[in-house]
Amino acid sequence: MLLSQVFAVVFSLVATFAPQYFWLLVIAFMLIIPFTMGYSMLKSRITGKYQEIASSRKLLEVKDALEIAMRDSKLQGELAKQFKGMFYSFASLPAIIVVSILYNNYVRQPYFSGEDIVLRFIGALIMYELFILTGRIIQYFTARKTGYTLLIPNQYMVTTKGIIGKGVTIPFPLKDYEVEVNYKRKFIQLIPKKSQGIKSIIRLYTRDVERLLNIVENYGDVKVSKKESTLT
Numbered sequence: 001m002l003l004s005q006v007f008a009v010v011f012s013l014v015a016t017f018a019p020q021y022f023w024l025l026v027i028a029f030m031l032i033i034p035f036t037m038g039y040s041m042l043k044s045r046i047t048g049k050y051q052e053i054a055s056s057r058k059l060l061e062v063k064d065a066l067e068i069a070m071r072d073s074k075l076q077g078e079l080a081k082q083f084k085g086m087f088y089s090f091a092s093l094p095a096i097i098v099v100s101i102l103y104n105n106y107v108r109q110p111y112f113s114g115e116d117i118v119l120r121f122i123g124a125l126i127m128y129e130l131f132i133l134t135g136r137i138i139q140y141f142t143a144r145k146t147g148y149t150l151l152i153p154n155q156y157m158v159t160t161k162g163i164i165g166k167g168v169t170i171p172f173p174l175k176d177y178e179v180e181v182n183y184k185r186k187f188i189q190l191i192p193k194k195s196q197g198i199k200s201i202i203r204l205y206t207r208d209v210e211r212l213l214n215i216v217e218n219y220g221d222v223k224v225s226k227k228e229s230t231l232t
Contacts (some may be wrong), residue, residue, distance in 0.1 A: 007032060008128035015124035022124075026100050029128060030093065049162070050169045056161035059215050060206075066154035068188060068205040072185050082149050092138045096131050103127050148191075150198040156204060160216055168202055173221035185211050188216060188224070204225055 011025050046055040069075055104127070112123020156165030163170040170177075170190065177190040206212045217224055 002134050008125060008132065011128055012121055012124035019113075019120070022104075026127075029131060031097055049171050050164055051088040053159050053162040053164045053169065053171060054157070056159035058157060058159050059219070061156075062160040062204070062206050062212075063155045064155065064207075065152070065205040068186055068207060069152055069203075072187075072205070074185065078150060092135050095134050095138060098126065099130050099134050103130060105169060118180070148201050150201055150203050152203045152205065158212065158219075160219055163204070172201065172219050174216065175221070177222070179216060179222050179224045181209060181213055188213055 007029060011029050012094055015022055015025050108127060109125045112126075114117050114120070151167060153165030153168050156163060156168060160172075162172045174190065176193055178189060178193055181188045186207065186209055187203050187205045188209065189203050190202050192199055204212065213224060216222065
């Protein structure tokens with residue numbers, strides 16, 4: 001949210017003093033935030049917690065998690081629901097385009113396109129805030145439709161400092177997660193205690209559920225109920 005506000009102000013300033021690039025800025029605004037988030041995720045794999053976890057003593061490495069997951073008969077139904085929810089999230093791009101066209105033609109041009117620099121800045125800022133609000137509204141309804149998304153790394157490693165895998169960097173202790181176990185389906189999953197929008201659940205498939213669970217309890221400093229997962 002903070003990042004989006006920074007970009008909204010910066011882009012509004014540029015639109016105010018270089019109005020000829022207005023539509024170029026509209027397109028750039030829609031692209032730059034996802035790009036920045038992707039870059040931040042990549043950077044976190046190179047420095048910081050990822051390296052700290054990777055350089056610690058290895059306790060468990062799972063290289064066939066995807067193979068185990070494919071044998072989970074209930075997973076296909078869960079993913080189908082997830083993909084259906086993701087379809088709604090794709091509506092944000094055309095929705096923002098529609099909002100930008102309507103706002104530019106019926107609000108910005110009549111009221112905020114004069115010589116007054118302050119008014120031009122306010123007009124541009126309102127538009128970018130509308131973009132953010134549109135995305136948030138769609139995210140809210142997507143969250144209501146799906147409830148959660150599953151992140152299933154095809155391989156991962158557990159060390160004394162945490163868990164790492166493709167798209168996953170989770171340091172110990174697991175104070176921000178609830179941990180559930182499903183012995184029959186051969187996984188444990190980490191559920192964020194607090195989450196804005198759609199909850200991203202990290203599911204770790206393994207042939208030796210008990211071993212992974214013991215490591216998570218001992219090094220993650222978390223108690224896990226031995227009953228089957230309530231989510232699935």
